[in-house]
Amino acid sequence: GYANEVGESFRLLVPVPVVWASYGVATAYVTADAIDKGRRAATVSVTPSLPPQLLPSPADPSLSPQAHAQDPAKATRVGVAVVDTFVWQSLASVAIPGFTINRLCAASLALL
Secondary structure, three states, X not given: OOHHHHHHHOOOOOOHHHHHHHHHHHHHHHHHHXXXXXXXXXXXXXXXXXXXXXXXXXXXXXXXXXXXOOOHHHHHHHHHHHHHHHHHXXXXXXXXXXXXXXXXXXXXXXXX
16 A cells, blocks of 8 residues: 555665565555455355346256356456456555655755
């Protein structure tokens, strides 16, 4: 989260590598959050939306473990959760606040 905002706030007082390190910490947070959301999406059980009479019978061979060894819907759900979280958090927690604070600090320095 907010590490890069602190780094940007003190950009003029600390060495530039400290600012970049603060972005590294913020990016690590965003990545960890995206991985967590992906893991949570992987454990969600999806209940069928069909009425019981239209569901396949348990004896249906398409329900064998081999037929569903790789669930494309689950892979899609996990991928969407990871990408959505990473993009959203990157923009909302890193890029937009970092840019805003950078520009506000630059403007205040110019006015002084």
